[in-house]
Amino acid sequence: xxxxxxxxxxxxxxxxxxxxxxxxxxxxxxxxxxxxxxxxxxxxxxxxxxxxxxxxxxxxxxxxxxxxxxxxxx
Numbered sequence: 001x002x003x004x005x006x007x008x009x010x011x012x013x014x015x016x017x018x019x020x021x022x023x024x025x026x027x028x029x030x031x032x033x034x035x036x037x038x039x040x041x042x043x044x045x046x047x048x049x050x051x052x053x054x055x056x057x058x059x060x061x062x063x064x065x066x067x068x069x070x071x072x073x074x
Contacts, residue, residue, distance in 0.1 A: 027052075 020027050
């Protein structure tokens, strides 16, 4: 990838990340970058959104089963 293409890709990711923050998606830059790359490879964006939602539900479900982490020592 040449310097101009890299700059354009970085600017596009910056814009997508800014929009993601405005929409309060909770996605970090890396995750957003991976999701965009998957879309570029032809993965259905609606299917990706469904997977992200399901993973968040599973994470919430699992964290409710685990005991709370001990607080830091005094």
